[in-house]
Each structure stands twice: as structure tokens, then as C-alpha cells.
Amino acid sequence: MAVSTGIRRRAFVAAGIGLLAAPVILRQTAAMAASGDKTKMDATTQPQFNQFKLGSYRFTVFKDGASVLEKPYETFGTNQKPETVQALLAKNFLPTDRFVNSYAPALIDTGSDVILIDTGFGEGGRARGVGLLRDGLKAAGYAPDDITLVALTHLHGDHIGGLMEGGAPAFRNARYVVGQAEYDFWTSKVREGTPAEGGHKAVLANVVPFAEKTTFIGEGDKVAAGITAMLAPGHTPGHMVFHVESDGKRLVTTGDTANHYILSLQNPEWEVRFDMDKAEAAASRKKVFDMIATDRIAFLGYHMPFPAVGFVEPYEAGYRFVPKSYQFDL
Template identity: 60%
Template sequence: MDRRTMMAGAALSALAAPAVMVRTALAQSGTSMNINHAMPPETHRFKVGTFEVVVIKDGARQSGAPGETFGTDQKPETVSALLKQNFLPTDAFVNGFSPVLINTGSDVILFDTGMGEQGRANGMGRLSEGMMAAGYAPEDVSIVVLTHMHGDHIGGLMEKGKPAFANARYVTGQREYDFWVNPAREGTAAAGGQKGVLANVKPLAEKITFLGDAGGDVVSGIHGEAAFGHSPGHMIYRVESQGKQLILAADTANHFVLSLQRPDWEVKFDMDKAAAASTRKQVFDMVAADRVAFLGYHMPFPSVGYVEKLDTGYRFVPKSYQFDI
């Protein structure tokens, strides 16, 4: 055996040794090799002027036939044809949930709070875990903004019966809050949503700043605007720093193909379907004309992109390196 062969053999033995040692140790302890390699939640960081933006993936959920949620006023084959055209399956879709942190230098502002405790059994509710991975703790948050009060946006407000963001004040729309806490919701289709609001939002009311229908500032450089339809008081937020802009569109559009290419199509979870369609066209006409980026809570992670006007709606163009230059 020559020297080169001996060295190669020794190297292979050295590489194999740790694995042998691990197997031996596991065998001695009776532990299985079936290890679950849990990864931290996905996060994505970029700048809008001097503001740091961190998108956090609270989780994702697979659902059944897309046509049961999007294009509910269309024939199933019409919805399927558009999905096929865009290289998407026709029998299922995946919905992601993307809360956003914005560090302005003076405040750490969280927009929406994900599923919270109720989602963890199904792999969601990972906001606080993602924040920690990005270098933030829940107590760092100084303002929590609620775009609206559906369960996947307010579920993370409480943790074990206490406020999850101990040092925060809150901002949301007056119209949205008034709708959900109104006793008239009891016994209606909105009763389930109301229970979540009464449990998670109402206990925080003394710390909430309410925005009227005309909108208003959260802080300098972040302005709320009415975008009603998906919910009674749904709002979007315009972020601007050093001439750079980002629209936090929340649930104005919930699917990057079905809601954007066909904004007129009805969506199951839009509470006022005609108003939601009108709002979609108004908001995304503006986004397309101004060539400004938007962040949609349910867009493909990291949930940021642009839209190009099409005859029937808009084409989604994912963000790449625009904010890195």
C-alpha cells in the first residue's frame, strides 16, 4: 500500500468516525435514529429607506379545491383553467400567513399577529419563534397594528391568557372594532369571529388607538387607509422612508393568481364581496400605476412583489433585489 492510499483510507476513517460514534451512542442509549430536524420559521429582511422590514412566516396551511374559496361565482372548470395556465394544481392550494415587523429606529411595529396558540397543533402560530430567529423578542414590540380582525390576524395577541406583547400599544380601525364587538353579531355567521375578538382584542381596548374611515398615521412614515370589503373595516398601510415605498395590502388580495388576475371573482372569505372586488381594483390599479411594491399577507413567501396591469387584472411579479440597491 503506497502513502497516497494510506492517507485516503485514514481520511475516510476520520469522516466515518463521528457517524459510527453517534450510532454507537444511540444504540447504547436505545434512542432511534429517526430524528426530527425542526427548522426555525422562514424570515426575510430588507430595507425601505431607513426602515428595517422583517417578514415572518407564521405558518402555512393546505386546503382543498381552490374553486371552493376563490371564484365561487365561477364554474369550477373556469377556475381550473386559470390555475393550469399558471402551472398550479387544480385540486388544492397552500395559504401562507405573513406578519411583518418594521423597525423605524424609534419603534418596533408589528402588523398582525398570526394564528397564535390555536394554530400550533397544525404547524402554525410561529410568529414569536420567528421573531426570536430574526433577533427580536416580543417585549421589543412597541406598537401592534391590526389590519383587520379575522382569526389569522389576531390569534397571536394573547399567550396563555396574557398579552403576548407586554410593552405594546395598539392601532386598528374604529369601524372594524365596532363591528366585531357589537352584540348584534351573536347568533349570526360572524359569531365565531366575534368570540375571537372578544377574547383577544377587547381586553386590550384601553391601549388601542382607533383610526377613523379617513385613516391616519401610526407613526411618521406609516399611514393607514381604508380598504373595506374583505372585512367591514379592513385597512391597508402605506410605508414611506427616504423616497422608498411599500404598501402593506393585508388581505386585499388573498391569492397571487386567482385574486389578482381576476379581481372581480368572488372570494369566500370576503364579507362584502362586491366592495372587496371594488377595493381590489382600486388598490392594485394604484400599485400598478405607481409601480410601488406591496406586501400581501397571503402572497407566496416572502410575500412582497409588484403588479403589472393585464386586460383582466394584474400579474404578480415577486420582489428580487430591488431593495438591496
């Protein structure tokens, strides 16, 4: 799949941002050169983050970056006619030939723990303008060493790439929480010589080194105070979502349960290329988002439009996405 991260920037932005942004802009220039700046996506690679409170917990959502991908109908709704997918995109004021996929790792500061949910692409993504979590942390006033716990929804590269930095652990004071089923799948030698071999190698490089500092969890297990894991398999065999509750307020970090705010939420049964077990993924989408819709609670979806937080209500065959506005501010 062609992945390009073309970015157009206006020079005056650099003047106002100062030293913090300089490395970002240099990297971005490299990304523009590499991509030929063919796209017109006006996404910024400045560190972007969004903060809000859920009860007494402070959330900081980071934009690790975004990619422009071709032919949305070859990723979402692969069991539909392309025209059907394109019609739904057009109806929702979206282009029919390309789409934006963004990445949103998040920090939950509980007062006693600083918990990072997924880690972005890390250094391996920076040449193409992603892997910006590290800059985002700094901009938000956190150091990598502040993080006490890293919880992973699943072990795809856009979620585990940030675990290592320069060949060393990126979060030196952290412990880790990983789903047992997910870990067992990706670490198995059975993956060698299969389409999952690349993922297997990435897990050996980025996750296995932390095994002794990792708590392996399953359905219903506690991640930290107020945070409980639920299995939502299909995207990957051990994919998990995390239910967060503080002072009676609730939010579910849904990871990659649904990855397009229109196509996958309005049509949870539409098959998605990146879901390893398509039927199981559809069942998990319906289970998780039925709960979120019924209980009228918030969710944070890793690939939802930044800041990746919103609500759903039942709509036609699925759900209507309502992005957050000031619900957490009042």
C-alpha cells in the same frame, strides 16, 4: 373546510439546527400525527423570515405557517365555473385541486418604533403547525417585548390569534392601532347568533382586553411616522391597508385585500368565499392595486407566497404579480 398542515421533514435538518428548532420539530411531529401526513407539501415549520430595507426602515416578514386547502375554486372565483378557475391555475403551473395559503405577519423597525403588522394564529394554531411568529421573532433577533406598536389590518383569527400568549398579552410593551369600523363591527352584540359569532368571541378574547392601549383609526389616519392607514373594506367591514413611506420609498401592506397571487390579482372581480361583502371587496382590490400598479410601488400581501412581497403591473382584466427579488438590496 378541511384544513390540513401536513409536513414532511427530513431528519437531518434537526441535527444541524440545534436547540432552537427542537420545540418546533416536536410540534410538527404532533401536527403530522394529527393530519395523518396526508399531504405532500414540503413546507418547513422552521422559523422563516425575510428582511429587507425600505428607505431607512427595516422590514422583517415572518412565515407564521401555511395550510393546504382543498378545492381552490370553492374559495376563489366562486362566481365562475370551476373549470375556468382550474384552467387559470393549470396555465400558471399550479395544482387544480388544492392550494397553499400562507400567513405573513411583518415587523417594521423604524429606528424609533418596532411595529408589528398582524400577529398570526398564535398558540391556538400551533398544534396544526401555524402560529410560528414567536419562533420567527426569536430567530430574527427580536423579543416580543421589543415591539412598541401592533397594527392590525383586520380582526380575523389568523391576524389576531398571536395577541395573547398563555392567557397574557404577548407583546407587553406594545400599544395597538385598530380600525374603528372593524372594531365596532366585531365587538357588537349584534354578531351573536350570526355566522360572525365565532369572530366576535375571538375579538372579545384577544382584542378587547387591549382597548385602553388602542388608538382607533379611520381613513387617512397616521399609524406611526411614515405610515398611513387607508380603508379597503369588503373582506371585512373595516379592513385597512397601511401605506409605508421612508426616504421616498413606498410599500403598502395590503392585508387581505387580495389573497391569491394568480386568481385574485389577475381577476380582481372574481368573488372570494372569505370576503364578507364580495362587491365591496372587488372594488377595494381594484382601487388598492390600481394605485400600486400605477405608482409602481411594492406591496406586502398577508397571504401572498412567502416572503409575501412583490409588485404588480396591469395585465388583462387585472394584474400580474411580480415577486420581489433584489429590488431592495441595491
